[in-house]
Amino acid sequence: MRVAYCQGTSPPRINTTPHISFHPLLPMAWSPFLLLSLVSLAFSTPLNRRWDDFVEKHSWGATIPKGWQFHSSPSPDTLIDLRLGLKSARIDELFHHLGQTSDPDHERYGNHLSKEQVEELVAPHTDTVSMVEEWLAHHGYQGSAASPAGDWVTIRLPVKDAERMLNAEYGLYHHPASKDTVLRTLSYSLPRDLLGHVDVVSPTTYFGTFKSMRATSFLMPEVDLDPDAVPPTTCNTRITPDCLKTLYNTANYTQQATNRNSLGVAGYLNEFANRADLQTFLTRFVPARAGTTFTTVRVNGGGDDQNDPGVEANLDIQYTIGLSAPVPNTYYSTGGSPPFKPDSQTSTNTNEPYLDWLNFITSQSSIPLVFTTSYGDDEQTVPPDYANSVCNLFAQLGSRGSSVLFSSGDFGVGGGDCRTNDGQNRVQFQPAFPASCPFVTTVGGTTRTNPEVAVDFSGGGFSNYFGRPDYQSTAVTTFLNALGTTNNGLFNKTGRAYPDLAAQGTGFQVIIGGSTSSVGGTSASSPTVAGIIALLNDVRLSSGRSSLGFLNPLIYKNGGAFNDITSGSNPGCGTNGFTARTGWDPVTGLGTPDFAKLRLVV
Ligand SMILES: *[C@@H]1O[C@H](CO)[C@@H](O)[C@H](O)[C@H]1NC(C)=O
Ligand SMILES: *[C@@H]1O[C@H](CO)[C@@H](O)[C@H](O)[C@H]1NC(C)=O
Numbered sequence: 001m002r003v004a005y006c007q008g009t010s011p012p013r014i015n016t017t018p019h020i021s022f023h024p025l026l027p028m029a030w031s032p033f034l035l036l037s038l039v040s041l042a043f044s045t046p047l048n049r050r051w052d053d054f055v056e057k058h059s060w061g062a063t064i065p066k067g068w069q070f071h072s073s074p075s076p077d078t079l080i081d082l083r084l085g086l087k088s089a090r091i092d093e094l095f096h097h098l099g100q101t102s103d104p105d106h107e108r109y110g111n112h113l114s115k116e117q118v119e120e121l122v123a124p125h126t127d128t129v130s131m132v133e134e135w136l137a138h139h140g141y142q143g144s145a146a147s148p149a150g151d152w153v154t155i156r157l158p159v160k161d162a163e164r165m166l167n168a169e170y171g172l173y174h175h176p177a178s179k180d181t182v183l184r185t186l187s188y189s190l191p192r193d194l195l196g197h198v199d200v201v202s203p204t205t206y207f208g209t210f211k212s213m214r215a216t217s218f219l220m221p222e223v224d225l226d227p228d229a230v231p232p233t234t235c236n237t238r239i240t241p242d243c244l245k246t247l248y249n250t251a252n253y254t255q256q257a258t259n260r261n262s263l264g265v266a267g268y269l270n271e272f273a274n275r276a277d278l279q280t281f282l283t284r285f286v287p288a289r290a291g292t293t294f295t296t297v298r299v300n301g302g303g304d305d306q307n308d309p310g311v312e313a314n315l316d317i318q319y320t321i322g323l324s325a326p327v328p329n330t331y332y333s334t335g336g337s338p339p340f341k342p343d344s345q346t347s348t349n350t351n352e353p354y355l356d357w358l359n360f361i362t363s364q365s366s367i368p369l370v371f372t373t374s375y376g377d378d379e380q381t382v383p384p385d386y387a388n389s390v391c392n393l394f395a396q397l398g399s400r401g402s403s404v405l406f407s408s409g410d411f412g413v414g415g416g417d418c419r420t421n422d423g424q425n426r427v428q429f430q431p432a433f434p435a436s437c438p439f440v441t442t443v444g445g446t447t448r449t450n451p452e453v454a455v456d457f458s459g460g461g462f463s464n465y466f467g468r469p470d471y472q473s474t475a476v477t478t479f480l481n482a483l484g485t486t487n488n489g490l491f492n493k494t495g496r497a498y499p500d501l502a503a504q505g506t507g508f509q510v511i512i513g514g515s516t517s518s519v520g521g522t523s524a525s526s527p528t529v530a531g532i533i534a535l536l537n538d539v540r541l542s543s544g545r546s547s548l549g550f551l552n553p554l555i556y557k558n559g560g561a562f563n564d565i566t567s568g569s570n571p572g573c574g575t576n577g578f579t580a581r582t583g584w585d586p587v588t589g590l591g592t593p594d595f596a597k598l599r600l601v602v
Helices: 031-042 045-052 091-101 115-122 126-138 159-166 241-247 275-285 311-324 353-362 384-399 470-483 522-541 552-556 595-601
Strands: 054-059 069-072 079-086 152-158 170-175 180-185 187-191 198-202 218-220 263-267 295-299 329-334 370-373 375-378 403-407 441-447 461-467 495-498 501-504 508-512 515-520
Touching: 045 187, 054 384, 079 126, 079 159, 091 115, 091 384, 115 384, 152 159, 159 170, 159 180, 159 187, 187 198, 198 384, 241 311, 241 501, 263 311, 263 522, 275 311, 275 508, 295 353, 311 329, 311 508, 311 515, 311 522, 329 353, 353 384, 370 522, 375 403, 384 403, 384 461, 403 522, 441 522, 470 495, 470 552, 501 522, 515 522, 522 595
Parallel strands: 263 329, 263 370, 295 329, 370 403, 403 441, 441 501
Antiparallel strands: 054 187, 069 170, 079 152, 079 198, 170 180, 218 515, 461 495, 508 515
16 A cells, blocks of 8 residues: 555554554545445434534634635545544553653653554544544545554545535635645534544644745855864854854764664755765865765655755754764655645645654654754644644654754744734734644754854744643743743743753854855754754763653753853844843753763763
């Protein structure tokens, strides 16, 4: 069978739920009829009526998400691949394990779960499986597993049936800025009986997609390089791996566990990491590591065009390798949907890259020990049910012993007019997602050296979806007490606060198409931290211990191992934003990593 959302891998092996089985989809021409006839024997009419008792799952009201325009109604026979996220029966146990294995004071610290153990906890209850099966069968369909544990299921079906099953109305929506066109609905519902069993259905109401996810990097004016200048003086204006190694104290570290170590970069938006540029970069900036290479893994039709180097991709891979070589690095190139053809009878990709990548990566038996991702959306544009499901998938990666890093965003406390999309149109700081997910480690930006200060675009704030996790409660409470009434009403004091830490975010010297550009953004900060975390993993692995895994409980207990950043601010939404201060703050988190101190506490 072909797994629709990924390419180049064997289909997941199935050993779990008996009914939502993992066989290929039956040919559309006859499967509905066959199933319908079987079903009509099994269920009587009164029972079936319950599938018509709908409860709204998520709705944008009558308001089309900002930046999008209604284009047209799809042909009713247009095929789509619906993905259902089924409720995991024991997800609370997964969180419980994660809480213990990531807490440095707990005896189970570092006892990460295996892939199989995670799958046991995220598998849906058999009641959930049979309920969902019954519902699908009632409509003449049969699901096909999209994850080894069976917690994600796909069904290929015509739009008209999806609309009937979800009480939805799909439309083609166009996003002029990105020229993207997607098939979405402004609201969807589920039968009441399914509410406790299905967490999310996609594609439905998540509009922020592939092209509109912003890569948080931007080119800065090129500067003349003086090859004889020595860091850190030049590091005030241009960052090289040597600058970062000096600033963050990794310079003298010799790796010993390279064969067990690994680092992954998640890439989207047709961003390709260029091999020739990496060699030019290494030769110029890290000559001792010249010749180091990386693996590209293509997910869901992601490309690898070596004639089209991406700024983001090159920045990420040059700096993760620049700091962590010879740790094996992998670049994941995740594709989006092919251009959507409104009248086509062929199916359209679900076009939701986080899910594509996450369903792919969670099905792999061996995954990198640290991931960095430099993409994000405004949290309010991500439906809460979708955000929650994606965030739980990041928790799975943490449970397996991987550290998951995200850039905090490049718009301070919020870009644009910062109006809420809840109909009230209030000005409010705009947290970013996945930066706001409590199971990821979010990286803000700094600039200059001696002293290092917050860079003004460093994304930071408080989630409106996720409550404040315990690991940061002391740090954030201390900040809020010091803040007083500043920015009152503009942010959610009970929310998960970010960033967790920070690193340099301006003037990164990156080779793109053979020449040097200066690139900035928290896009640069996240791969920097990923490289340093890989070295910390080496410290642990080389003494026979496990990888660090989910970092936040550890780092909040060791704030002293960071260079506290105490000046600078992150203005936005027509305000001065927040100001960096002693201790944690929503501009630079705990500060920038000091490897020499961190290696003593991991
Ligand atoms: C690294 O080694 C050099 C030369 O031996 C030394 O001058 C420097 O202080 C060391 N740096 C750290 C952070 O230990
Ligand atoms: C504030 O955050 C909490 C989660 O901590 C959430 O439940 C609540 O709805 C948020 N308030 C607003 C106004 O978004």
